[in-house]
Amino acid sequence: MKIICIGRNYAEHAKELKNEVPSEPVIFLKPDTALLPKRNPFFIPDFTDDLHHELELVVRINRVGKNIEERFASRYYSQITLGIDFTARDVQKQCKEKGLPWEKAKAFDGSAPLGDWVDLGQRDIQNLKIELKKNGEVVQSGNTSDMLFSVDRLIAEVSKYFTLKIGDVLFTGTPAGVGPVKQNDLLEAFLEGDKCLNLRIK
Ligand code: MG
Numbered sequence: 001m002k003i004i005c006i007g008r009n010y011a012e013h014a015k016e017l018k019n020e021v022p023s024e025p026v027i028f029l030k031p032d033t034a035l036l037p038k039r040n041p042f043f044i045p046d047f048t049d050d051l052h053h054e055l056e057l058v059v060r061i062n063r064v065g066k067n068i069e070e071r072f073a074s075r076y077y078s079q080i081t082l083g084i085d086f087t088a089r090d091v092q093k094q095c096k097e098k099g100l101p102w103e104k105a106k107a108f109d110g111s112a113p114l115g116d117w118v119d120l121g122q123r124d125i126q127n128l129k130i131e132l133k134k135n136g137e138v139v140q141s142g143n144t145s146d147m148l149f150s151v152d153r154l155i156a157e158v159s160k161y162f163t164l165k166i167g168d169v170l171f172t173g174t175p176a177g178v179g180p181v182k183q184n185d186l187l188e189a190f191l192e193g194d195k196c197l198n199l200r201i202k
Contacts, residue, residue: 087178
């Protein structure tokens with residue numbers, strides 16, 4: 001399986017990192033080794049002093065598809081969760097300054113913890129409240145209605161380049177409020193008020 005991620009999909013987040021608001025989706029990948037086995041703690045890697053949380057809606061692909069039209073894209077998923085796109089912000093900054101790919105900063109082992117999958121059901125995927133608490137305090141709060149590119153548009157765009165396969169996951173970008181995590185922090189993610197991810201930082 002593969003992990004497909006979208007950068008800068010919320011205008012307020014693009015601004016907080018002083019990035020341009022993109023005119024087309026920013027796409028990158030993480031390997032399957034970026035998944036964090038359930039109930040494992042997350043260990044901060046040695047190579048960063050500025051590890052950031054990025055809370056994101058994640059969609060699980062349930063059909064094989066290539067060049068999917070946006071109007072048919074909703075047929076390719078039925079389950080969603082929240083995930084953290086962990087980012088070594090210091091490493092990413094160095095990569096960006098040199099114009100280099102940023103995988104070292106974003107695709108390392110365990111950098112893509114996922115919550116429990118839930119059925120989307122009749123809910124509107126473009127009107128979901130997502131929230132991240134760090135040590136009990138809300139640090140990120142957003143709504144998928146603020147995405148620059150909708151989930152269906154993202155699937156259309158991504159599938160131009162990559163064949164989507166069953167079990168692939170799509171991280172859809174983070175709202176504003178990204179920030180550092182340190183040892184012993186507790187991260188809790190809430191989808192429409194329901195907790196779906198609980199992660200201890202080691
Ligand atoms: Mg992200």
